[in-house]
Amino acid sequence: MMRYFRYELKKNLLTLGLLTAICAIVYVVATSTSELFYFREQSAYYPGGIVVRDSQISVIYVMLGILCFVVPVLMYSFKMSRRGADAFYSLPVKREKLYLVKTLVGLILVFVPYTVAYVLGVSVICFRENYFDLIWYLPGYFGGIFFGIGIYALSAFAFARANRIVDGVIFMVFWHLLGLLLLAAINEAVYRHSGRPGGLTGETLKAIPAGCFGLFGSKMDSLIRGSGNVTFGAAIFLVPLAYAVAGFALLFLLARRDRGEDAEQNSDSWFGYRLMIPLYTALSIALLGDTFLYIYVALIAVGAIVLTVVYTRKVLFSWKYWLMIGAGILVGVALNLWVV
Secondary structure, three states: OHHHHHHHHHHOHHHHHHHHHHHHHHHHHHHHHOOOEEEEOOOOOOOOEEEEOOOOHHHHHHHHHHHHHHHHHHHHHHHHOHHHHHHHHOOOOOHHHHHHHHHHHHHHHHHHHHHHHHHHHHHHHHHOOOOOOHHHHHHHHHHHHHHHHHHHHHHHHHHHOOOOHHHHHHHHHHHHHHHHHHHHHHHHHHHHHHOOOOOOOHHHHHHOHHHHHHHHHHHHHHHHHOOOOOOOOOHHHHHHHHHHHHHHHHHHHOHHHOOHHHOOOOOOOOOOHHHHHHHHHHHHHHOOHHHOOHHHHHHHHHHHHHHHHHHHOOOOOOHHHHHHHHHHHHHHHHHHHHHO
8 A cells, every 4th residue: 555655646746746836836926916004094984004904815725725626636537537447446455545545645735735835925924014913824724724624525525426527527516515505495494484594695605615614714814914803613613524524434435336337437326416416406496585486497497407418418318317307396396385
């Protein structure tokens, strides 16, 4: 296993260097050219003095999020090629260990560029005149690692359930937005019966790792700029942790079921189109709320049909796929009428 780890790491050194250079250059340019503060004259509406601007921590967090989507595609796309899958599964090592090596190397490809860029960018800020509370960049760094692991785990699990790269990318989008859509649908039902805000709200962002990461980044920016009291709810940390545990567990548990002959075939996993098309169809219709109109239902149905064409790679697909779409529509209409 160690020999294979060294082989994978060596094979990806060029990619590691390229990703590190891109992240470092982007963040150093952002921190060296941005306006960290400005002087505001006193007026009838605002007090005069120094106004602290953006800490630029959001820039490195966005790049970290992008890495957590891109790197899983690089690390697990071997299983979408018949030649790559056959070569990989023929190695005299358990598949769980092989996936572990791929995952460890993938995490290195994510967090080494993040670390180098973070250190260089914050160093630039330290050498410039600023009015930041710089100590908060330290927990900000470790927070990025924590949330990055959750996003990477979900991306890796979702992508690895596909048999084609394009399907894997779609599966990642499905899974990263599913919690948001589920909580929004629940909020809509609560709104109908209690009058509280429904649909997509700021609170629904806490249902997905990326949303929690965004909220964390906003709070860290406030702490660095010293702008008022900031509190962190437990959900911001518990949700990514739950996704990380579930994502990695499913990634390794389902690895033993993968077969080389599935590569380049339709992605028939229950964690993919077979579940997501009817589920997204139903939730999207349920979220129409008071604007429930048949034209919107028709548009959602068209989206489901397009996804089914991508899934089956056929314009004329069999009745069971039409049944899948129809079930999603009927459940969605029933949910929409129920929450009224």
